[in-house]
Amino acid sequence: METRRLLGSSLLAAGLSLSAPAAAEPHDASDDGAEVLVRSETHFRLYQRALLPGPYGATISEELAAPIVEYVSVSANDLDAPWQKRSLDVELDVWGSATFGEAGANRRMDGDVRNAFVRYRSGPAWLRLGRQSVAGGAARYSRFDGLSAGGTLPFGLGLEAYGGLTVLPRWAARPGYHQLGSPVESLWRDPSALPEPERAEHWVAGGRLYYDSSRFDAGISAHEERERGELAHRNLGLDLRADLTRKLSLGGAGVMDLDSTRIADARGFAQYSPFRVLDLEVEALHAEPALFLSRQSVLSVFSTDAYDEAGGSVRYRIWRHLTLSGAGFVQLYSDDELGQRGEVTARITPGQTDRTVILTTISRVTAQETGYRAMRNALRQRITPVVDASVDAYHYFYDDPIRGYDTSRVYAGTLEWRALRQLSLLWGTSFAQTPHAASDLQTQLRVRYVAGGTL
Amino acid sequence: MSALRSSSLWLVVAVLVALVAACGDRLPVRFPHAQHLSGVACGGPGLPDCLSCNTCHRLAHDNKQAFPQKQLCRQCHQSGDARLLAVRPPANQPAPLAYTIRFDHKKHLAMAEVKGQCIPCHAGAAEPDATLFPPMARCFECHEHQKQWDKAECGPCHVRKDLERLMPETFVRHDATFQRGHGQAATQQKKLCQQCHVQAQCDDCHDVTQDLSIEKRRPEAIERNLVHRGDFVSRHAIEVRSQPARCARCHQPSFCDSCHMERGVSGGRIDGRNPHPVGWIGGSSDAPSGHGRDARRDILTCAGCHEQGPATNCIRCHKVGAYGGNPHPKGWKSSRSESAAMCKYCHVN
Numbered sequence: 001m002e003t004r005r006l007l008g009s010s011l012l013a014a015g016l017s018l019s020a021p022a023a024a025e026p027h028d029a030s031d032d033g034a035e036v037l038v039r040s041e042t043h044f045r046l047y048q049r050a051l052l053p054g055p056y057g058a059t060i061s062e063e064l065a066a067p068i069v070e071y072v073s074v075s076a077n078d079l080d081a082p083w084q085k086r087s088l089d090v091e092l093d094v095w096g097s098a099t100f101g102e103a104g105a106n107r108r109m110d111g112d113v114r115n116a117f118v119r120y121r122s123g124p125a126w127l128r129l130g131r132q133s134v135a136g137g138a139a140r141y142s143r144f145d146g147l148s149a150g151g152t153l154p155f156g157l158g159l160e161a162y163g164g165l166t167v168l169p170r171w172a173a174r175p176g177y178h179q180l181g182s183p184v185e186s187l188w189r190d191p192s193a194l195p196e197p198e199r200a201e202h203w204v205a206g207g208r209l210y211y212d213s214s215r216f217d218a219g220i221s222a223h224e225e226r227e228r229g230e231l232a233h234r235n236l237g238l239d240l241r242a243d244l245t246r247k248l249s250l251g252g253a254g255v256m257d258l259d260s261t262r263i264a265d266a267r268g269f270a271q272y273s274p275f276r277v278l279d280l281e282v283e284a285l286h287a288e289p290a291l292f293l294s295r296q297s298v299l300s301v302f303s304t305d306a307y308d309e310a311g312g313s314v315r316y317r318i319w320r321h322l323t324l325s326g327a328g329f330v331q332l333y334s335d336d337e338l339g340q341r342g343e344v345t346a347r348i349t350p351g352q353t354d355r356t357v358i359l360t361t362i363s364r365v366t367a368q369e370t371g372y373r374a375m376r377n378a379l380r381q382r383i384t385p386v387v388d389a390s391v392d393a394y395h396y397f398y399d400d401p402i403r404g405y406d407t408s409r410v411y412a413g414t415l416e417w418r419a420l421r422q423l424s425l426l427w428g429t430s431f432a433q434t435p436h437a438a439s440d441l442q443t444q445l446r447v448r449y450v451a452g453g454t455l
Numbered sequence: 456m457s458a459l460r461s462s463s464l465w466l467v468v469a470v471l472v473a474l475v476a477a478c479g480d481r482l483p484v485r486f487p488h489a490q491h492l493s494g495v496a497c498g499g500p501g502l503p504d505c506l507s508c509n510t511c512h513r514l515a516h517d518n519k520q521a522f523p524q525k526q527l528c529r530q531c532h533q534s535g536d537a538r539l540l541a542v543r544p545p546a547n548q549p550a551p552l553a554y555t556i557r558f559d560h561k562k563h564l565a566m567a568e569v570k571g572q573c574i575p576c577h578a579g580a581a582e583p584d585a586t587l588f589p590p591m592a593r594c595f596e597c598h599e600h601q602k603q604w605d606k607a608e609c610g611p612c613h614v615r616k617d618l619e620r621l622m623p624e625t626f627v628r629h630d631a632t633f634q635r636g637h638g639q640a641a642t643q644q645k646k647l648c649q650q651c652h653v654q655a656q657c658d659d660c661h662d663v664t665q666d667l668s669i670e671k672r673r674p675e676a677i678e679r680n681l682v683h684r685g686d687f688v689s690r691h692a693i694e695v696r697s698q699p700a701r702c703a704r705c706h707q708p709s710f711c712d713s714c715h716m717e718r719g720v721s722g723g724r725i726d727g728r729n730p731h732p733v734g735w736i737g738g739s740s741d742a743p744s745g746h747g748r749d750a751r752r753d754i755l756t757c758a759g760c761h762e763q764g765p766a767t768n769c770i771r772c773h774k775v776g777a778y779g780g781n782p783h784p785k786g787w788k789s790s791r792s793e794s795a796a797m798c799k800y801c802h803v804n
Binding site for chain 1: 465466469470472473474610614615616617619620630635636638639641642643644653654655657658661662664665666667671672674675677678684685686688689690692693694696697698699700703704705708748750751752753754755757758761762769770773782783784785786787788789790791795796797800801
């Protein structure tokens, strides 16, 4: 028991002794120890790229890149606190990469901590400390180092609050390259010309008050975000969902920018499933792009134009072997121009099980003065109980030529071997011909390990 | 046209491959439970004892699923009997994940409602096409599990490490429709989501600062509706025009210029191209092809290149008293005073 209280040694022990319990073995949950889940994913990639594409096919310089990217996530639930059993959860999630070859010479090593927090639960309340994210409502998606807490109140009510320093990726590196991601995919020319960010001047705070019942959920949320000590976002969010019957649900969510007292975006929907094989949904969306910008952007004061979107989707399982789905949306822009996007997908499973899946999708997008048609065909085949293969082909036809070319095509394939229940190996490769590359060949090997057990 | 022909050819090949593969795709031969339980003469003089579920599945003794030993079958069937071989369980094939639940058979069989019978839950045993494993709805016919639902606890029955790989089929179904609205579901049903998902799984897609996009990490997931599939680089300018605010939900505007700079299509490069047509800046800002109209229509696209802090190039002309005029559109307002740091770049006095 003492061991479980020591988190470090617990996780180490878990890593050494994870095993899958026998199928259908009964447990009394109250006797279980802490549950640990380990996920590891390693990508070995290889590709050649042209940094300065000229006209179609006439690349100016080429670089060979061979990045290795590792993701590791460890989570443990129901650990014992010294004063209360089964009350702590922990999660650690990191990634790192090393780039070999000619590309990425300036930043061969990279990485970051995505999450690292401890959650304490006691009765209806919880408290979370560390690097974490808040999503949805007025917050949209924010990552911070700090504290969040919440709990359920009487009458179905609940309250959550959070606050902390905004995570500036790569340990508060200067803005720019980290917003793109891969070091081989970024070329911020002189990061030292940008001011060094002061972490204390970047912070977030907010909360959500909600009502939750089996048929009705509603919440009101607030979120404030500061950049360089000045206001970046001050949002008020509202979300609700009502299951009117087992077949019909209505809902919506919206975020208002309190600085301008305008609605940044709002979405309403209705879902209807009259039969198990038929799903229908209609939705409407309103968005004002300028309100997605930080209030610290001078560009945020230049526009109040918005656009609206309305449409719906349907999924109908016509036959055991055939499911059709489609979606269509119309956009109305501020200058009364119309746009539209739609797609129809057929999912075919010709066998008696889902060992073989074929997808065929036709889509059409028209936007302001441009658009494209696309066709996608994909096939997934379970070759043996532990080996899967997939192939994917995309073809695009552009209304207006891009760099003089009006089509592009991408072919991709994978072969996956689940060597063990916890371990799988995947080899994937892709080949593309696009307006930006006469040929683009990439390949990768992925090693994935997911295992869990009890301490 | 060649691309269209290639696309059609590919589809034909895929269908042919699938049809060939499907020929061998048959449901595994099921053990004829009904035949053994009620289709064999038994109990009379000279006849074998009648079989019950417990004859083969000795749940009462060890409280496990207890797949019968071969020797049990051989009490009636000769070794090498084709029927014996036909119903062999597949070698080296793990049990489906759904089977790994915490369940006390002994306790359930002792309940008055169950009366020691297996069929009330395993009714599928008597039907050739039905699953042997009872659907979750069967559990809820007796158990309300309200306490667990209120606390969003799946753990009493499900094993957590399996939950990550089990897809809900009858409620919270994770299809394309769900994906479009999953943000709201995650807000409202956070505790429920946390039963299967760790925070890292949200970040697999939503953390845009990581090295690999989710499309590169999950190339085998052909049925997932991923945003950047296929030749996204070529079509991204169309997508952003179609849904102007969509990119900004995840990406900061400087993301655009970092990529454009690297690919040589940013005006910020010494040898970069200026994407704007001649006369775009001068003249009336309200002209059909003027920069003012375009800026108001989709300011996020402007921000893709021109978001370099408050002292961005726009305010060289649009500063108060400068010749660019008032850039604030009709209806624009802010609760901040003009003494706010950002406002002072233009409102110098």
